[in-house]
Amino acid sequence: xxxxxxxxxxxxxxxxxxxxxxxxxxxxxxxxxxxxxxxxxxxxxxxxxxxxxxxxxxxxxxxxxxxxxxxxxxxxxxxxxxxxxxxxxxxxxxxxxxxxxxxxxxxxxxxxxxxxxxxxxxxxxxxxxxxxxxxxxxxxxxxxxxxxxxxxxxxxxxxxxxxxxxxxxxxxxxxxxxxxxxxxxxxxxxxxxxxxxxxxxxxxxxxxxxxxxxxxxxxxxxxxxxxxxxxxxxxxxxxxxxxxxxxxxxxxxxxxxxxxxxxxxxxxxxxxxxxxxxxxxxxxxxxxx
Amino acid sequence: xxxxxxxxxxxxxxxxxxxxxxxxxxxxxxxxxxxxxxxxxxxxxxxxxxxxxxxxxxxxxxxxxxxxxxxxxxxxxxxxxxxxxxxxxxxxxxxxxxxxxxxxxxxxxxxxxxxxxxxxxxxxxxxxxxxxxxxxxxxxxxxxxxxxxxxxxxxxxxxxxxxxxxxxxxxxxxxxxxxxxxxxxxxxxxxxxxxxxxxxxxxxxxxxxxxxxxxxxxxxxxxxxxxxxxxxxxxxxxxxxxxxxxxxxxxxxxxxxxxxxxxxxxxxxxxxxxxxxxxxxxxxxxxxxxxxxxxxxxxxxxxxxxxxxxxxxxxxxxxxxxxxxxxxxxxxxxxxxxxxxxxxxxxxxxxxxxxxxxxxxxxxxxxxxxxxxxx
Numbered sequence: 001x002x003x004x005x006x007x008x009x010x011x012x013x014x015x016x017x018x019x020x021x022x023x024x025x026x027x028x029x030x031x032x033x034x035x036x037x038x039x040x041x042x043x044x045x046x047x048x049x050x051x052x053x054x055x056x057x058x059x060x061x062x063x064x065x066x067x068x069x070x071x072x073x074x075x076x077x078x079x080x081x082x083x084x085x086x087x088x089x090x091x092x093x094x095x096x097x098x099x100x101x102x103x104x105x106x107x108x109x110x111x112x113x114x115x116x117x118x119x120x121x122x123x124x125x126x127x128x129x130x131x132x133x134x135x136x137x138x139x140x141x142x143x144x145x146x147x148x149x150x151x152x153x154x155x156x157x158x159x160x161x162x163x164x165x166x167x168x169x170x171x172x173x174x175x176x177x178x179x180x181x182x183x184x185x186x187x188x189x190x191x192x193x194x195x196x197x198x199x200x201x202x203x204x205x206x207x208x209x210x211x212x213x214x215x216x217x218x219x220x221x222x223x224x225x226x227x228x229x230x231x232x233x234x235x236x237x238x239x240x241x242x243x244x245x246x247x248x249x250x251x252x253x254x255x256x257x258x259x260x261x262x263x264x265x266x267x268x269x270x271x272x273x274x275x276x277x278x279x280x281x282x283x284x285x286x287x288x289x
Numbered sequence: 290x291x292x293x294x295x296x297x298x299x300x301x302x303x304x305x306x307x308x309x310x311x312x313x314x315x316x317x318x319x320x321x322x323x324x325x326x327x328x329x330x331x332x333x334x335x336x337x338x339x340x341x342x343x344x345x346x347x348x349x350x351x352x353x354x355x356x357x358x359x360x361x362x363x364x365x366x367x368x369x370x371x372x373x374x375x376x377x378x379x380x381x382x383x384x385x386x387x388x389x390x391x392x393x394x395x396x397x398x399x400x401x402x403x404x405x406x407x408x409x410x411x412x413x414x415x416x417x418x419x420x421x422x423x424x425x426x427x428x429x430x431x432x433x434x435x436x437x438x439x440x441x442x443x444x445x446x447x448x449x450x451x452x453x454x455x456x457x458x459x460x461x462x463x464x465x466x467x468x469x470x471x472x473x474x475x476x477x478x479x480x481x482x483x484x485x486x487x488x489x490x491x492x493x494x495x496x497x498x499x500x501x502x503x504x505x506x507x508x509x510x511x512x513x514x515x516x517x518x519x520x521x522x523x524x525x526x527x528x529x530x531x532x533x534x535x536x537x538x539x540x541x542x543x544x545x546x547x548x549x550x551x552x553x554x555x556x557x558x559x560x561x562x563x564x565x566x567x568x569x570x571x572x573x574x575x576x577x578x579x580x581x582x583x584x585x586x587x588x589x590x591x592x593x594x595x596x597x598x599x600x601x602x603x604x605x606x607x608x609x610x611x612x613x614x615x616x617x618x619x620x621x622x623x624x625x626x627x628x629x630x631x632x633x634x635x636x637x638x639x640x641x642x643x644x645x646x647x648x649x650x651x652x653x654x655x656x657x658x659x660x661x662x663x664x
Binding site: 014034075076099100101102103104105106107109110111114126139141143144154155156157158160161162165182184185187189197209211212214215219236238239240241242243278279280281 | 308345395397398400401402431432433453470473475501502503505537546547549550552553555556557558559560565569573601602603604632633634653654655
């Protein structure tokens with residue numbers, strides 16, 4: 001058993017015929033990911049890596065049973081791409097695309113949560129990987145990961161790889177690692193992932209990688225404390241040395257209060273009994289699994 | 290992208306929200322003409338994009354057209370909060386009996402627009418939010434159904450105001466939500482929303498920030514540079530080259546790929562007792578040219594004593610990074626020591642390139658961060 005993706009996951013690549021789509025389709029296939037088809041409107045009938053390309057997601061779902069989509073669609077078409085995937089019955093949409101308007105993100109994330117809890121990962125995510133099942137739906141450098149017991153949730157891209165590498169070197173490895181995405185508005189968040197990791201037999205401990213801005217970390221800390229979270233959690237916060245950010249208008253300050261600074265996040269985790277690592281290499285040492 | 294006050298007010302006016310009578314002036318003659326046309330006391334408001342311009346002397350009330358001319362000639366070209374004033378909004382001076390507050394902004398955690406309203410508007414609204422949060426109403430809008438008139442009236446019903454005012458206030462927030470979604474705004478704010486002696490609700494000041502990612506849907510703003518007034522000269526230069534760069538006040542130059550990794554690198558330098566001079570994220574899949582430009586930009590900062598480069602290759606290729614570093618160093622007029630940490634795609638090829646150029650490379654970021662402080 002594993003979360004989000006497992007050995008039976010059947011992937012459709014939206015935007016498969018573009019440069020990025022082709023490159024990462026090949027990389028995912030090499031790792032072992034079961035990709036069943038691609039979709040690019042107007043390119044139906046072509047093939048990439050020997051896989052059929054369709055005009056519509058529903059064809060990939062109907063003909064091949066695709067249940068998970070990874071999107072390399074340009075930002076301005078991303079909303080319709082995600083909505084199409086949701087309508088076609090896709091259960092998990094991994095949105096790699098960056099630069100999508102927030103207004104669009106708000107709309108498709110709301111739609112996904114209303115329709116049978118479709119999971120949206122990202123936008124602007126490096127994806128999700130489950131090393132023991134050789135299942136990678138994303139753009140991550142897979143060699144830093146190894147099968148193991150640590151569930152990783154991260155707001156960052158390359159920093160995730162850095163920390164995964166340390167965790168692999170420490171002999172722990174990862175159960176599932178998911179990038180939440182670098183945009184202010186993302187679908188899957190720390191709390192939803194913590195809930196999944198809680199019930200996941202593969203996961204013995206959790207690493208949360210946060211950064212300054214927003215209050216996702218503060219909310220995660222609150223959740224861990226309130227639920228008396230049953231598995232050990234360690235956090236890392238990037239941006240301790242950053243000067244206070246430039247903010248916008250009064251409204252941001254009103255809804256955020258003092259949240260968003262590294263200090264606020266570190267204090268919140270500390271109060272919830274979650275150790276916060278000072279350096280990426282300290283994380284594995286702090287995790288008591 | 291922040292809009293100027295006059296642009297925000299033009300949008301609000303189009304959507305039916307009352308704004309003070311006024312117009313933009315680029316010189317004292319225009320200011321005089323606008324003031325004469327209004328024919329009563331006016332306010333000269335510097336059109337700059339930073340907040341706090343009132344307290345900094347950027348907003349000046351005047352009695353008549355002659356005074357408007359005289360004051361405008363001093364205000365235009367002057368510097369308010371380090372920004373040169375190029376234009377003024379010349380507006381009728383409002384009689385205000387009450388100051389309200391209304392805004393629609395994106396709440397990232399709720400993944401929705403939130404409507405903020407208060408009957409305690411004005412410059413101290415943030416203080417109100419801190420000390421008496423109950424004086425501010427927060428209403429999250431369901432993105433799938435939008436904001437209905439009934440909901441807007443419900444939001445206002447918690448305030449102790451008469452029915453007539455409540456209807457006007459509700460209508461304003463309905464309109465603000467429409468503006469926010471139509472313009473892909475991160476923020477639409479009226480503060481204060483002024484109630485006049487005649488009972489009219491007028492947007493005395495307004496702010497709109499459009500999501501930079503949505504500019505393609507608003508071509509009327511597309512030609513405008515995304516440069517920000519608060520940018521330092523080096524930040525402005527970086528923005529032109531599409532580099533994510535922030536000046537800091539230390540002496541160790543920092544370059545990396547991915548915002549989180551670059552921040553972690555800054556933090557590490559600080560843990561080891563150093564002080565970062567900047568933040569530079571070359572992004573994913575950077576080509577030689579971008580890295581070269583980044584190295585030159587950081588090297589050119591006089592305060593920088595040494596440069597730390599931290600690359601985790603995935604879609605970014607270490608050999609291209611190494612090539613960019615070597616070229617950047619070669620073309621920099623002032624050369625400073627560099628420590629590079631590279632891992633991932635084409636790591637060996639990259640190391641070879643660096644070794645031939647005599648640049649030190651390290652297998653992990655902690656060693657590199659410690660090393661750069663000794664250079």
